[in-house]
Amino acid sequence: MSIIVNDIKKGFGGTEILKGISFEFEKGKTNLIIGQSGSGKSVLTKCIVGLYEVDEGEVIYGGENFSGMSKSERKHIRTQIGMLFQGSALFDSYSVEENVMFPLTMFSDMSKEEMLDRVNFCLKRVELENTNHLYPSEISGGMQKRVAIARAIALNPQYLFCDEPNSGLDPKTSIVIDNLIYDLTKEYDITTVVITHDMNSVMEIGENIMYIHEGENWWTGDKHSIVTTDNEEIGSFVYASAFMKQLRGKLN
Amino acid sequence: MNLFQHIGRFTLMISLAFRKPEKWKVLRQNIIIEINTIGISSLSIVALLSLFMGAVMVIQTASNIDSVLIPAYTVGFATRQSIILEFSSTMICLILAGKVGSNIASEIGTMKLTEQIDALEVMGVNSINHLVLPKILASLFIFPFIVLISMGLGLIGGGLIGTQAGIITLEKYIMGLQYYFEPFSITYSLIKTLFFAFFIATIPSYFGYYVNPSGGALEVGRSGTKSVVASSMIILLINLIITYFLLL
Numbered sequence: 490m491s492i493i494v495n496d497i498k499k500g501f502g503g504t505e506i507l508k509g510i511s512f513e514f515e516k517g518k519t520n521l522i523i524g525q526s527g528s529g530k531s532v533l534t535k536c537i538v539g540l541y542e543v544d545e546g547e548v549i550y551g552g553e554n555f556s557g558m559s560k561s562e563r564k565h566i567r568t569q570i571g572m573l574f575q576g577s578a579l580f581d582s583y584s585v586e587e588n589v590m591f592p593l594t595m596f597s598d599m600s601k602e603e604m605l606d607r608v609n610f611c612l613k614r615v616e617l618e619n620t621n622h623l624y625p626s627e628i629s630g631g632m633q634k635r636v637a638i639a640r641a642i643a644l645n646p647q648y649l650f651c652d653e654p655n656s657g658l659d660p661k662t663s664i665v666i667d668n669l670i671y672d673l674t675k676e677y678d679i680t681t682v683v684i685t686h687d688m689n690s691v692m693e694i695g696e697n698i699m700y701i702h703e704g705e706n707w708w709t710g711d712k713h714s715i716v717t718t719d720n721e722e723i724g725s726f727v728y729a730s731a732f733m734k735q736l737r738g739k740l741n
Numbered sequence: 742m743n744l745f746q747h748i749g750r751f752t753l754m755i756s757l758a759f760r761k762p763e764k765w766k767v768l769r770q771n772i773i774i775e776i777n778t779i780g781i782s783s784l785s786i787v788a789l790l791s792l793f794m795g796a797v798m799v800i801q802t803a804s805n806i807d808s809v810l811i812p813a814y815t816v817g818f819a820t821r822q823s824i825i826l827e828f829s830s831t832m833i834c835l836i837l838a839g840k841v842g843s844n845i846a847s848e849i850g851t852m853k854l855t856e857q858i859d860a861l862e863v864m865g866v867n868s869i870n871h872l873v874l875p876k877i878l879a880s881l882f883i884f885p886f887i888v889l890i891s892m893g894l895g896l897i898g899g900g901l902i903g904t905q906a907g908i909i910t911l912e913k914y915i916m917g918l919q920y921y922f923e924p925f926s927i928t929y930s931l932i933k934t935l936f937f938a939f940f941i942a943t944i945p946s947y948f949g950y951y952v953n954p955s956g957g958a959l960e961v962g963r964s965g966t967k968s969v970v971a972s973s974m975i976i977l978l979i980n981l982i983i984t985y986f987l988l989l
Contacts, residue, residue, distance in 0.1 A: 538863050567865030578860040581851075592864055595763050650863075 490551030490647055491516045492537065492680055497546035499529075499536055506532045508704040509546070517678045519671055519694040523685055524701035525726065530684045531652065533701065537682070538570060538650055539563055550648065568596050571641030573651040573670075577633040579625040579640070585612070586621035589639045596644060611639040615669060631662040638669060642677070649673065649681045655690055667693045688727060691715065700726070751947050757869040758877065758943075771875035772882070779841050779876065779942070780883030784890070786840065787833055791824075791891040794832070795898030798823050803908045816909050817917020820899040822926070829891040830930040831980050834884070834937035838972040842945040843965040845876060849949030850961035858950070869950065876942040884938035885931050892927070929987050936979050944972040 492514040499507040506529045514520040522530050535541040537548050539555065548556040550566050558566075579588050589608045593599055599607065612618055615635040625633055634654060641649060651670055655663035671694045674681040685691065691698065695712035700723055702708075708715075708723050715727055728737040742750075762768040802819045849872060852858050861868040896918060903909040909917075945968035952964045 535859075540859055540862060564865045567863065570863060572860065572863045574856045574860060576855050578856040580857055580860075581855075594767060595864065595866055 490680065492551075492648060492682070493549040494533075494537060495547045495549065497533065497536055497548070498544045499532055499541060500544055506704050507536065507543075510701070510704070510706045511546075512699050512706055512709065514680050514682050515697050516680045517674065518696040519674050519681045519683055520697045520699070521683050521685060521691060521695045522699050522701060523691060523695075523726070524707075525686065528701045529704040530686075530701055534650060534652060534682065534684050538572060539567070568592075568644060569647040571644065571646035571649045573634065573637045573641050573649070573654055575653040575656050577625070577630075577637040579633055579636055581625055583624075584621065585617070585623050585625070585628070585636050588625070588636055589643055592640065592643045607643060608639075611643050612636075614642070614673075615639045630657050631659075631666065634658065634666050635669065638666075638673070642673060645677065647679055649679050651681070651683045651685075653685055653687075654683065655685065655687045660689060663687065663689060664693060670694060688729075691727075747947075750951065751943070754869055754873070754947055754950065755943060757867060758873040758946075760867055760870050762870055762874065763866060767871075768875060768878075771871070772879050775875045775879035776883050778844070779879050780887060783837055783840060783887065786836070787887055787891050788894050790833065790836065791829065791894035792898035792901075794828055795820065795824060795895035795900075796902035798828075798895075799899040799903045799908060799914075800906070803903070813909055813913045814917035814920060816903060817899070817914040818920045819917075821896060821918045821922070824895040824899070825892055825926050825930055829888050829895055830933045830937070831976065833888060833891045834934065834941060834976055835973055837884075837887075838937075838941050838976060839969050841880075841941055842969045842972050845942065845945035846949040846952075846965040846968040847961055849873075849946055850952040850964045853950060853952050854954050854957065854961060873943065873946045873950070876946060877939060880938040880942040881935060884934050884941075888930060888934045889927075892930075929983075932987065933980060933983050936983065937976050940972055940975045940979070944968050944975060 494510060494512050497507050497510045498505065510533060522533060524530050532541065536543050539548075543556050546556070547554050550569075553566065555563060555566055580591065583591065586605075586608055589611055590604050593604045593607060597604070608621070609618070612620065615638050617632060617635050617639065620628065620632070620636075625636070628636070649670070654666050654670060658666065667690050670681060670683060673679070683690065683694065692712050695715065698710055698712065698715060699706055700708040702722055708718065708720055710718065715723060718724070724737070728734050798820045799816055802816045806815060849858075852872070858868045858872075861871060900911065900914050903914050904911050945965070948964040948968040948971070949961075953960050956963070
């Protein structure tokens with residue numbers, strides 16, 4: 490099921506951050522929201538997942554108007570959402586196993602053994618077997634991201650949100666995380682939304698891309714069209730460094 | 742924000758905390774964890790303080806009695822009254838407001854800062870109910886026991902120093918402890934404790950939960966300080982109000 494945002498507006502203290510964004514995040518694809526820092530990517534994501542209420546417009550999950558629902562009405566959609574936060578947002582006082590088990594404990598009627606099986610399955614899927622009893626402080630940043638992904642997929646979500654999944658990671662680990670997100674999207678046929686300003690990620694997994702500039706949907710396309718577009722704003726984002734600009738000149 | 746806005750937001754937080762929990766089993770487990778974090782881990786400092794304060798009270802009372810007309814057992818009587826009516830409830834709760842309060846504010850504030858609270862909300866968990874309610878219930882349960890332990894240890898500390906330093910005989914001290922004893926004084930002290938416990942759990946939770954995440958670690962530190970100041974002031978105010986209505 491896709492996610493559709495219709496003419497979303499959001500402001501804080503008289504400053505309009507999102508100025509009427511519309512877009513369809515397609516099912517079974519890795520949908521990317523890209524843009525410069527301060528362009529409104531994170532605010533848009535928080536509006537979509539309901540952490541912020543939109544001022545105007547609507548967010549539609551699989552035909553249901555999420556933004557028009559009350560908190561209790563949203564619950565059944567929320568349990569279908571998995572989210573990977575920028576800093577992983579793992580619970581410090583819980584072990585890896587307890588972190589992944591948390592959504593199952595809260596929202597499923599599984600027995601302890603069934604939950605443990607599911608946790609082990611999810612951890613195996615992100616290639617983190619035998620880390621059950623470690624704590625977030627005892628594992629690396631990349632491993633924390635993978636635990637957060639395991640937690641996000643524990644309840645078999647229909648929608649997966651990843652807020653800057655590669656921030657703080659080296660390029661090699663970033664690719665591992667990107668590929669994991671891409672594979673999970675295809676494997677479970679879910680709607681994945683990735684917020685990033687990492688061009689490596691865009692080139693690796695960008696199937697349906699929205700470029701936000703100053704709170705507006707500036708450009709849409711995929712990883713192939715983004716490198717060939719003649720839009721100057723996109724060009725300066727994709728080819729930001731002097732070296733890349735030179736390369737672009739040679740390509741042209 | 743002005744005071745009334747804080748009171749309004751605090752009231753809203755409390756109403757959200759007392760919603761039906763997602764899973765009763767999870768709530769029970771969290772209460773047990775909080776009883777340990779808030780209560781059991783505070784026992785050593787409470788014990789130490791109570792023993793020493795009881796001892797100091799006996800010495801001070803004895804040193805201020807220089808008339809032969811005042812019987813020796815007055816030392817035990819005055820120590821008992823001070824410990825039961827004021828020290829073990831108000832003073833111990835003020836100390837716990839510092840120790841437990843800053844702990845709660847920084848714990849919840851850090852969770853806010855590192856998006857752990859957002860993670861709970863996105864999953865569909867009522868984060869206030871999940872984080873704050875166990876702290877409230879655990880405090881309401883464990884604080885009266887802490888205060889009772891403090892009373893006992895305070896009186897023992899007084900007795901030990903009194904007899905060992907030759908200030909008073911054990912018989913006279915015990916006679917003083919029993920002299921005109923009204924069991925209601927313990928009830929009064931425990932009633933106060935329940936109110937203190939509620940605010941020691943909720944005020945730091947409030948300052949931690951509504952910390953400004955863009956302020957970083959500095960803001961979390963500030964929220965801890967604010968919570969200790971606010972809960973100490975509330976404890977003193979409630980102490981005055983309850984004492985006025987129950988003892989006058």
